[in-house]
Every structure is written in structure tokens, then in C-alpha cells.
Amino acid sequence: MKVLLSGNEAVARGAYESGVRVAAAYPGTPSTEILETLAQYDKVYSEWAPNEKVALDVAIGAAYAGSRSMAVMKHVGLNVAADAFFYASMTGLEAGLVVVSADDPFMHSSQNEQDNRRYAKFARVPCLEPSDSQEAKDLVGVALDISEQFDGPVMLRLTTRISHSDTLVELGERQAEERTEPPEYRVDRIKYVMVPGNARRRHPVIEERIEKLKEFAETFLYNKVEMGDTSLGIVTNGVAYQYAREVFPEASFLKLGMTYPLPPKMVRDFASKVDRLIVIEELDPFIEEEIRLMGIAAEGKSIFPMIGEFDPSVVRQCAIEAGLLPPSAAVEVRQPELETPLPLRPPILCPGCPYRGVFLMTKKLKMVISGDIGCYTLAFLPPLSALHTCGCMGASIGQAHGVSKAGIAQKHAAVIGDSTFFHTGLPALLNVAYNKSDTVTIILDNRTTAMTGHQQHPGTGMTLKGEPTKAVEFEDVARAFGIERVHTVDPYNLKEMEKALRDCLEAEGPAVIVSRRECVLLPEARKLWMALKVNEDRCNGCGLCFEVGCPAIIKSDRLDAKTGRAKAWIDPLLCTGCEICAQVCARKAILFREAIVKEGESV
């Protein structure tokens, strides 16, 4: 039976079917749904790790212990896990290990557009790339087989378009014998202890492994030649294959399911049969460079862009410009003429987002803020404009420390989300304490990993599988590190937030504020939603509440008689009743919950 599965769901299914016993990940778009789907299979142990390096170490440990395993991350997660990725390549494993890297061309939800095939070559790890969900499922098992045959990890590289497209998949059964008793751990100190002497023995082994993999790739089932018209030969991979097939229905194709290492004979043979050889691949000219290193002429990035995501129109347009297709191949497009540009719809902090209370106050106190990765990054947008850097996971605390040591006029602060703090903020906060930082660290604890769609983390008291567990308290962590000034504040209470910030700004030395209020979209928070109202007689259109930047507060058509300015109106479908705007209003024109409840009772 065939079912529609996203690439991510298919990878989870593939892991289940091919006998994976242990899987670990940290959530990150576009990879998150893989572990969320896998968690539904009881026969696979799966977990959210605090970060990708821990996840990969966990998977490596499982593979050392003789169980098939998988680590899953978005592309930048492999930066965090790179150390583990390299040593696993050196040591090899006792059972198959697949490392899933979901790259993000066009940066739909990422800070960069890195091409992780570079890591595959860097670490001498073979790289497999599916072009649809069926291949995504199948290649998990294939990767594990290769991992075991060649004694090393295998990268399965997805892209956003593969992860988030649904295509038809034939389901299979789980191919794994259930164990009656756990196996003995096979000790091999020479192979697995990477001290220099042992590492020197291993390096030639992994270089030989790549040579053997090149041989293997020559007959690898997922490297396919599809001969058509020989005037044009196209080497392609992943989802780019689908675009290329659509745009060049007549051409000859070499479709690579393994993009590192390439099969030299197969490439040379294909190149010799076609008049012109081009490479169609998203992001880096990775295949193109490998082919050129073989001394074979190929064109790629001189025709197709290195930046952004492809689609059939990008491929077609570039092909027309390069003379590969006639101008008549262009698709007729009618872009309408507009009188004024359409209003944009950028992502925004949700109505009732607790982060708004923090940033309103840091803005009031004119604080410069080192930011981090999460929903709160959106506080950089006007009207808040209250977050001033965002680089990578966990960067804010270390950055803020650096700023303070360099010395600036005002006291500096870092903000970091709860899940991000556990990810890579912990050692940075340790540094703040150890090196006597004069900074404020604001931990934005909304009791979930919100940005990626509400995953559990070490502070929530719940595992990926939904089992209760120990919940870490940020205040305990800060005090254990030796930070004495620790505040816990409800960010819906602006006065308390301001007071805590002022206390930290006036004091010497490191301080921590835990801003605690659950994400307004969590089910428990939703139960408390209640729309606030504006008392129109009191509102004079001063506009203070518009500066809160809440989508529920709307400039109404009604103008104040004296000022001539638009009065505020609150959209009852959007407002959650957080009361932040009610505290900002100088004329008490926005009614608090209590007043609205009383009003209701009196009616």
C-alpha cells in the first residue's frame, strides 16, 4: 500500500523498518518532525537531547554497543556536533550509524545556507541524498547497511524541500530481530580510544575506506544513468533532479543518490557519451568540483545559482539564459500591476507572547541586548526593535560577557530561551560566573521549545516519549555556578520586570533574571485566554499601546475629537488577555480582566 508521507515522516519510517534501536536529536527546522514521528514507534528508543553534539554522542554510543542508531539535526546542528562526527568517522562502529542533516536552502528558518556535503568530505563520511520520500525512507536502511559494510557513519542529507514535501511511499515491515538478552559490549581499545598513537593507525583506514566507497559507488543502485538525447548530459542530485527532469524531459541524466564519494568511472563514462555536461545542484558546486577534480569539463554554477532554493522556474530561466533551451520555453507569467505594494506579512511575536513584557522593559531602560535563537529573535523588529544580535544557538551569553569585558557605557545583557539555554547556554553562563562578568543574563523560560513547535526539554519535566522526568530549575543552576543575584519574574508583570532589571543594572557583578511564563499557545495557557477591551471614552489615541507591537491592538476608524488621532481597538479573536497593553496605557483606557469580569457580572 502506498501512502503520502513527508520526507521527514519517511525517514522516521525508514529508521523503524531498518531496525534502528536508538535515535536522538535536538529539534530544528526542517528536521524536527523526524523524531516526533519516530517517537510513536515503541520498538525504537528515541529522545530529545539538549543539543546535537550530545545527540550524536548518544547515537555513537549505541552504535558502539552494537545497536543500529540515528542522530538527527538541522544543518547548523552539525556544526555543534562536528567534533563527534569526526571522531566517529575515525573509530568506526559496531553497528550502523546514520547521521541525518537537514539543510535549508533559502534559509526558510535558519541563519545561514551552509552545504553540509562539505562536512561529509571533510570527515571522510559517505553522503546519501534522496530525491523524494520513497528514497528518503529507503536510504535510511541503505545508509545503515553501508555504515556496517564500511565501518563508519553515513550522512543522509535532506533539504527543506525533501523534508517538507509529501510524496507516495510504499511501506514495509520492520527488519530487526527482537533481542532475548542484551549483547556483551565488545571492547577494542585500539580502535575506540583516539589517543594520538591509535589515531595515527586509524587515519589511513578511513582514507582507504573512501577509496573502497568509490568502487562501491560505481554499482550503487541509487546512482542511476537515464540516457535520453545525448546532446545534453545532466548530473544532478536530491530534489534538483525533480526540477531538472521537468525542465529537460529529453536530456540524459546521471542521478546521484550518493554525492560523496562520486563514482569516477560512471561519471567519466556518462561524460563521454554526451556532447555537453552540466551539473544541476542546489547551494555549493560540490558535485561540480568533484567532477572537475577528475579532469572532466562540466558547467554548473556558471549557469545555475549558488544562492537560494531552486524550483522549476529557476532552472528553466537559467537554462534559457545559457542557451540550453530556446526563449520559447519560457512559461507565460502575468504579474498584475498594483496601485500600491501589498502589505507584507512578516512573522511576529504572537498576541500574548510573554517575551513582549521583557523587551518592553529592556527597551524602556535603553539596554543593549545580545540575542539568541528562538521566537524572541523577532523582538528585533519594530516597533520593539529591542534585540540587537543573533548569531547561533547559545551565542548571547558569551557575547554579552565579551561586550562587558571590552567595556561599553551601559551594562550589557543577554537574552536566551529556556531550551536554547540548555543547548549551549550552560557553559557560557558558567563562564560568566567563573570570569566575574558584569552582565545580566535573562533566561526567557516559556516552558517549551516554542519556535520549532513545542518540544519538551530538560526544564519541562517530560521526555519526548511523554514520560515524566526530573525538571531542571534555572535558578538552581545559576546559584550552583556561584551567581548570587538571581530573580524570578513573571514577564506579564511589567513593574516587577522593571524592578528586577533595575536591581541587576545597579549592582556589580553577574546577575540572572528568569522570566517565567509559559508560551501562550500551550494548551494550559489557551484555557486562560480572554479578550480585553478598550474604553473608548478614555482612549485619546495617544498611541502608546501601538508601540507594544501586539497584532491584537488595532488602530480603529474612530478618531479622538481633541487630538484627531485614531483610537485603539482590540480584536477579540486575537487578544489573549495578557494585560501588557493595559499596564502600558497611561489613561487606563484598556480594561484589565478583573474590570471586564465585573462589567459582565453587572450586566
Added chain:
Amino acid sequence: MKTVNFLIAGVGGQGALLVSNVLADVGVRAGYDVKKSEVHGMAQRGGDVTTTVRWGDKVYSPLIGPGEADYLLSLEKLEALRYVGMLRPGGTAIVGDQGIPPLSVSSGNDVYPDDEEIRRVLGQVTDDYHLIPSVRLAEELGNARVHNVVLLGAFSTFLDDVPPDVWLQSVEAQVPPKFLELNRRAFQVGRKAVSSK
């Protein structure tokens, strides 16, 4: 069969995903090769969401380019204008009547286009556009949230080689059991909304 391309547009939280799931599922039930692809990025928090669905004997690309959609199905009026360039000139646009002002509009810095402007812009790309009062019809059923299924019902009349039963089975497979009857009615109301035009 020649591949048919659908573009579904809407705003996060509007129920566009249900529409695209049904559309993809109907294609599978009708025996086609189907691909579906969502583009949402960071926009899950009130941003715009588009989904491509393609049916055919053999579908390669999960995405389409400008001018390649045979059908544009928009749950929101402003988003219909944003994506109408994706429509093949002369293709079919079905637009729900919900208007969700972006922050720049609600804060008074931008203006939301009125219905006249919406008709003018859609009309530049195709004469075959249909504004469906999906929210009003859903409200008449007692739940504005089923406006997406009203729109699906309306849309189903444009693909008359797929029997209405197949659409209904697919809708039923996607909605919680306690809302089954409501959604069935929403679908039927949507079908009539077009035929009585």
C-alpha cells in the same frame, strides 16, 4: 493525464493545511501520482503559508513556478493578490472572503485592499475568478472555522471528474469525528455557493 497544479494560499492558523491535505488525499484516492509541498518557514506565527499540490500520471517537481498553477485556492483575500502571479493566465482562482489585516495594516501604516481592488487585480490575470462568501456561509452554519471546508466544497465543483463522494470521504478522514456532520454540511453549502452563482 496532464499534470494539474494547485496552489493553496492562506495565513497561519486559517486551516490552509487541512485544505491542502484533502486536496492531496483526493488525488491519491483518484489514482494519481501526487506531490504536496508546504512553504511556511518562520511564518507559522501569523505569517503567510502556501502549499503546492500536484496531480498527474507521473509528477516530478514538488514545487511550481510563477504562471504554472492551474488553480489558485486562497483562504484569504490579500494572499490571493500576493500569489495570483503564480496562476496560469486564464487559470481558475477561488478566493474565500476572509480578510486578515497584517500588523502594518492594523497599526495604520498600510491599507488593506478593498474588494474592488481585489477584483481588479485578480482580473488582470484571469477572468475565471470567484469570490466565495466562505466565512459568512460558515457562520450561518454556526462555526466560522469551517470556512475552509466551505471553500473546498466550492472548489470541488471545478473538478467535476472527481465525484463529490470522494471529496467527502477525504474531508471526513481529516476532521475530528465530533465535527463530522458540521464539515459535511459545510462542504455541501460550499458546493451550492458556486452552482447558484
